[in-house]
Amino acid sequence: MVRKILVLLLLVMLPGVAHAQWHEASTDHFVIYSKDRPERLQKFAETLERFDLAMRGLRGWKNDPVAPAARLTIFVLGSTDAVGELAGDSMVAGFYSGRASGSVAFVPRVSGTDTFDLNAQTILFHEYTHHLMMSEFANAAFPAWLVEGWAEFHATAQIQHDGSVTFGYAPNYRAWGLLSGNPLPLERILGGNLGKMTDQQTDSLYGRSWLLTHYFTFEPSRSGQLGKYIRAINAGKPASEAMTEFGDLRVLNRELDRYLKKPSLSGRTVPASAIKLGPIRIRPLTEGEAATMPVRIRSDRGVDEKTAPRVYAAAKKAAAPYPNDPAAQGVLAETAYDAQDYEGALAAAERALAVDPASMQALIYKALTQMAIAEKNKDYKRETWSAIRKTLVAANKVDPDNPEVLILYYRSFVDAGQAAPAVARDGLYRAYELVPQDRGLRFQVAAMFLDDGKPEVARALLVPMLQDPHSGELAAQAAKVIAEIDAGDTKAAQKDVATGAGSAQNPPPKAGTAPDK
The missing domain is CATH 3.40.30 (Glutaredoxin)
Incomplete structure (x- = not known):
């Protein structure tokens, strides 16, 4: 005892x-x-x-x-x-x-x-x-090595005691990838021909990408080469051609090996x-927020048809003691929507709004649920969708730059089979400006421009995804749409761009960038 x-x-x-x-x-x-x-x-x-x-x-x-x-x-x-x-x-x-x-x-x-x-x-x-x-x-389009090289270069930044910040430290946790005998040749890295990689090659990619980024940042004899390489890629050249900006890669490889062995490396403060x-x-946090935080984390991470009911069950238990806490009821509304309990989602959203009419989470999930119910019932009457838009207008008044609200307002016309007015179209593009990181949204905006007869704008939106290491299957979909645009097959492009746009229009898993390892 x-x-x-x-x-x-x-x-x-x-x-x-x-x-x-x-x-x-x-x-x-x-x-x-x-x-x-x-x-x-x-x-x-x-x-x-x-x-x-x-x-x-x-x-x-x-x-x-x-x-x-x-x-x-x-x-x-x-x-x-x-x-x-x-x-x-x-x-x-x-x-x-x-x-x-x-x-x-x-x-x-x-x-x-x-x-x-x-x-x-x-x-x-x-x-x-x-x-x-x-x-x-x-x-802008960047090859995979540069996306990861930039991230690794900045990841090792150190906050000094006086509040200054120094960049350029070596990522010691990538030691194996840097010193493992280059299992991934420079031609594959700089040429964008990565293909399927082993775990050793993946580790090498991160390490060598940091080394390349550091070298091109601080080595005077290579000044300007990286910029020319990037501009060539964005002008339409494949990375395998753009890498000629670096000259003889055998020379570059020897320089990198010597650079890595230097007793100290340059930095910038x-x-x-x-x-x-x-x-x-x-x-x-309020008691209700704290009680529902574990559920919120699981929900924000993303759910699917199997996990959504379990997360919803946990949310009901956690939120039950807090019927007057708008944050707790907002989490409950979100998880109910994901589990397709639309009656429960609306009830939770209304409880939150009764206490806080400006609850953005409640307004968004009220609108999403209203849209889901209308589509489930095949209800495309104008008065139904006008009522949905009233919810979205109320949300927009609370926060005019909430990207999800802007997207849903655009969808409220498209999903109802109505032509989206200019204000809705402008809103969708504004959402993209606010969150260009959302790849599904990028497809949705590209689809809008294809419908507008502006394939060149749609193409420009999709090009950055071609070598993006985090785009997954959407990279292949982007390549397919771009090829169709280049071939002048607008109808095929419109059909295939909808597949990518679906990840923005139908967000159940709430998935995004693949985790870095």
Whole structure:
């Protein structure tokens, strides 16, 4: 008994263990949820904001205001095991999904045991670089090695004691991929001919991609070559031709090997004086929010026909004690919709709106449910869809730049078999501007331009997906549509672009970017 008491006292004395509560940190670029002490969350949020601003400063990007709904939401889980379980892959240490319904990242609170392990900060910096790169270069095409090389280059950034941020550190956790004898030749990496890779080759891709990015960034004799290579690809040249900008690849390979053996590598520091942090707001979650947070995390990760009913059952149990908590009822509405209990979804949404008429989650899931019911009943009467649009207009008044609302407003015409007016079409493109990371949305906007008789615009939207390492099957679909556009077969292109657009129009799994490993 005495031993148990001592153990309990020890736990109480350990920082961050006892009485941990869920908190939210809201910043200019992030919304973070973590079951931790406020001061630790404050420091974590400051680190992320400092990294964002330093990367913008390093690359010369503007720090334009980010729409609230376009910020990245981060869920901090207890461990890498928890992240792997959520991802369905024990090898995944953190993952990100860019989508119009809200871009999300899932990272562990603690990970990595020594210099050669991935840690939570590195994982998040890597994933956020993907997010920011797609925001800054929405319509540019990059080969897979450069997408991952950029992410690895920025992932090793270090926040110094004076608040400055230094870029250029080596990713020691990629040591095997860098020193394993190059199982992936430069011709395959730079030429975009990756094909199916072994685990060793995948590890080599990440390591060599970091090395290439670092070398082209700091080596004076190679100045300008990377820019020419990228411009050639975006001008329509295949990567296998564009790589001639680097000259003899055997020479480049020898240079890389020598560069890697240097006792120290160059870096670049963004001074603290150039980093102006905005406000960071920390608040404890309500009891209802905290009770439903585990369910929200599972729902935001994505569900399917098998998992949706289980998540919904958990949501009903968690939200039941909090009928007047709009956040808890919003989670319940979302999970009910995913499980196709439309009556339950509407009831939960109405309970949330009775307390908070501006609850965006409740307004969105009320509209989604209304649309699902109308389609299930094959009800395409104008008055039915006008009522649905009233819900969406109310949501738009709360947040004019919520991309999901803009998409649903456009869909409310297309799904009803009506011609979308200019305001709806403009809204769909605005949603794409806000969240270019959503690949399904990219297809949907391309479909709109094809219908408008602007195949060249549709083509330009799809080209960046061709070598995107995270596009999965959509990359092949994009290539098919582009080939049909080039052949002048607009009807076939319109038919096939709808397949990709379906991932935006029918969002049950809420899936997005494939996890990095």
